[in-house]
Amino acid sequence: MHISDGILPLSWCFVWYAVCIPFWILGIREIKKKSTKNPKYLPTLAMMGAAVFVISVWHIPVPVTGSCSHPVGTPMAAIVVGPFATVVISSIALFFQAFLGHGGITTLGANTLSMGIVGTFTGYGTYRAFKGSTPLWFAAGMAGFIGDMMTYVTSALELALGLNPHSVLLHWWLYFMGYGPTQIPIAVGEFAFTAGVVSYIAENRPDVLRGVVHG
Amino acid sequence: MDKFTVYAAGIMAVLVFAILISSYIGHTKGKLEGTDDIVESIAISNSHVKPKEVLPAIPENLEPIGFTLAGIVGGFIVGYFWEELFGESKR
Numbered sequence: 316m317h318i319s320d321g322i323l324p325l326s327w328c329f330v331w332y333a334v335c336i337p338f339w340i341l342g343i344r345e346i347k348k349k350s351t352k353n354p355k356y357l358p359t360l361a362m363m364g365a366a367v368f369v370i371s372v373w374h375i376p377v378p379v380t381g382s383c384s385h386p387v388g389t390p391m392a393a394i395v396v397g398p399f400a401t402v403v404i405s406s407i408a409l410f411f412q413a414f415l416g417h418g419g420i421t422t423l424g425a426n427t428l429s430m431g432i433v434g435t436f437t438g439y440g441t442y443r444a445f446k447g448s449t450p451l452w453f454a455a456g457m458a459g460f461i462g463d464m465m466t467y468v469t470s471a472l473e474l475a476l477g478l479n480p481h482s483v484l485l486h487w488w489l490y491f492m493g494y495g496p497t498q499i500p501i502a503v504g505e506f507a508f509t510a511g512v513v514s515y516i517a518e519n520r521p522d523v524l525r526g527v528v529h530g
Numbered sequence: 531m532d533k534f535t536v537y538a539a540g541i542m543a544v545l546v547f548a549i550l551i552s553s554y555i556g557h558t559k560g561k562l563e564g565t566d567d568i569v570e571s572i573a574i575s576n577s578h579v580k581p582k583e584v585l586p587a588i589p590e591n592l593e594p595i596g597f598t599l600a601g602i603v604g605g606f607i608v609g610y611f612w613e614e615l616f617g618e619s620k621r
Contacts, residue, residue: 316566317566318566318570319566319570319581319582320581320582320583320584320585321579321580321581321582321583321584322570322573322574322579322581354614355614357611358607358608358611358614361604361607361608361611362608365600365604365608368600374562374564375548375552376552376555376556376559376562377562378555378559378562381559381562381563382562382563382564382565382568383562383563383564383565384564384565384566385564411600413585414585414586414588414596415588415593415596416588417566419584419585420584420585421584470569471569474569474573478573478576478577478579479576479577486576489572489576490569490572490573493565493568493569493572494565494569497565498565515537519533519534
């Protein structure tokens with residue numbers, strides 16, 4: 316989902332930046348509010364930022380398809396530190412990843428939208444939807460799976476809108492088929508990882524989920 | 531060993547195993563291309579755009595050093611806030 320500099324037209328880069336601005340403002344507000352109420356919030360946020368940075372740049376090989384891809388980590392972060400704060404930390408992670416040849420600076424808005432906003436909010440929404448009616452591990456796992464897949468669906472849409480405005484649906488499908496076969500097993504892995512991490516926190520430090528998210 | 535250490539050691543073992551498997555696959559099958567690059571090459575062939583290097587990317591052979599430095603800085607930050615994160619020390 317890391318779109319490089321020069322791939323998207325500049326006009327679309329500005330559009331995606333503009334979409335991100337309100338989320339950044341709300342994210343910074345959420346961080347300020349929660350860190351004032353709870354002194355443990357900032358170090359937890361820093362740790363989640365580091366986790367998102369590493370998870371979203373770690374390419375895992377999928378021998379069946381002969382290619383590799385990476386999970387996103389934002390659904391897990393959204394459950395632990397809140398969705399708007401996750402948008403901010405994922406933008407920071409994507410900014411530093413641009414120096415490692417993953418993504419770019421003009422496409423930071425587009426990459427933030429796919430991983431930081433859509434991946435975060437679809438994952439968090441899935442978690443909230445499943446939380447009451449299914450076990451916690453399943454709700455968290457589904458958040459990981461859905462957030463991961465939706466990130467790539469969005470990236471494919473960004474490419475189709477920017478590069479092929481006359482046949483968006485066809486190219487959206489074409490680009491997603493480039494990501495999809497490799498991404499499905501990675502998303503299954505993200506299901507297991509998110510389920511494990513959130514269950515562990517809920518079992519051993521339930522105050523983190525209660526205090527950090529709602530505190 | 532306390533429960534936290536067992537979990538941490540377990541996660542580390544899984545990660546090391548995953549890295550070893552990845553290395554083995556890379557060794558036997560050659561470097562697997564990332565889907566980001568694959569899709570970008572499809573996009574380029576469909577639209578005749580060309581990727582530009584706006585930022586000076588860190589060369590691939592220096593990435594481990596970058597990750598090590600980031601790990602050290604991250605470790606110091608987590609260490610500094612350790613007690614706030616994981617509760618009071620038993621000392």
